[in-house]
Amino acid sequence: MLIFLYDNRFERNGKADASIHFEAEVGLPVPSVANIESKSPAPSTGSTPIPLGLFNLLNMSRKDNLRYHQLTKEQISNPHLFLEYFCRCDIDIETFRIEILNLIRSACSSKKHGNPEDYHYNYRCLLQFLEVAHIFFRRGEKYSITANLTLCTPCTIDLSKYYHTLINSHFRNLSHEEIRNTNCFFTDLFSYKTLNDWRLTFDRIVEYAHRTQTIDEVIEDGAEMVIIKEYIEKLIEVIYLIDNTQSVIYLQSTASIN
Numbered sequence: 001m002l003i004f005l006y007d008n009r010f011e012r013n014g015k016a017d018a019s020i021h022f023e024a025e026v027g028l029p030v031p032s033v034a035n036i037e038s039k040s041p042a043p044s045t046g047s048t049p050i051p052l053g054l055f056n057l058l059n060m061s062r063k064d065n066l067r068y069h070q071l072t073k074e075q076i077s078n079p080h081l082f083l084e085y086f087c088r089c090d091i092d093i094e095t096f097r098i099e100i101l102n103l104i105r106s107a108c109s110s111k112k113h114g115n116p117e118d119y120h121y122n123y124r125c126l127l128q129f130l131e132v133a134h135i136f137f138r139r140g141e142k143y144s145i146t147a148n149l150t151l152c153t154p155c156t157i158d159l160s161k162y163y164h165t166l167i168n169s170h171f172r173n174l175s176h177e178e179i180r181n182t183n184c185f186f187t188d189l190f191s192y193k194t195l196n197d198w199r200l201t202f203d204r205i206v207e208y209a210h211r212t213q214t215i216d217e218v219i220e221d222g223a224e225m226v227i228i229k230e231y232i233e234k235l236i237e238v239i240y241l242i243d244n245t246q247s248v249i250y251l252q253s254t255a256s257i258n
Contacts, residue, residue, distance in 0.1 A: 076135065082128060099114060100122055106210075116210065127199065130199070131195075137187065145163055170241075
């Protein structure tokens with residue numbers, strides 16, 4: 001039985017197979033090329049068969065695109081495009097922090113906090129943050145806003161003040177290690193829950209934000225929401241921190257020139 005890739009969907013003998021499409025969309029394993037090969041020849045276009053290596057590569061590429069379905073192809077390729085738009089043009093860190101905390105508070109109580117009409121938009125933004133974080137995590141990219149004070153010039157001293165102001169004002173929940181190496185936080189984040197588990201958690205939060213029943217009544221450990229809130233707040237901070245590294249790079253280059 002052949003499985004074909006067609007127009008962002010999986011088909012089985014010309015008919016769309018919803019189970020295969022769902023597995024790929026949520027990042028679950030799809031049938032391996034080895035299994036396909038053992039049952040039937042490689043897929044072909046016309047009379048020319050597609051090499052199994054290429055078929056496997058296409059499969060992996062398609063799965064990656066489906067894994068990050070909240071981001072555009074350009075943003076997946078270069079997540080800084082999303083950071084530049086969202087962090088600098090859309091909303092500042094403290095305003096977004098308040099919006100998300102209102103969402104979490106609404107999920108944990110029978111009252112509505114903030115504007116309920118904004119819940120779904122903020123939930124989608126949080127999913128985008130999660131996907132950007134996972135991209136940086138998979139690539140092993142590390143960012144830091146630590147000021148280099150090996151040269152005590154007026155510019156480096158100003159940079160040090162800027163660095164401490166950022167931490168005290170906006171990155172107060174991140175540890176010193178996480179500030180010096182953002183990948184430390186990403187490793188912790190995706191060790192605690194997988195990408196899809198975090199998605200399900202965010203789904204539950206926005207669902208119960210609209211209900212009178214609270215989310216901690218239905219999860220196994222109600223106290224876990226305290227931990228989840230801390231992770232989410234750190235996620236917000238680390239994304240804005242990474243965007244701020246671009247400003248710090250500019251300041252550092254200015255300091256070296258002077």
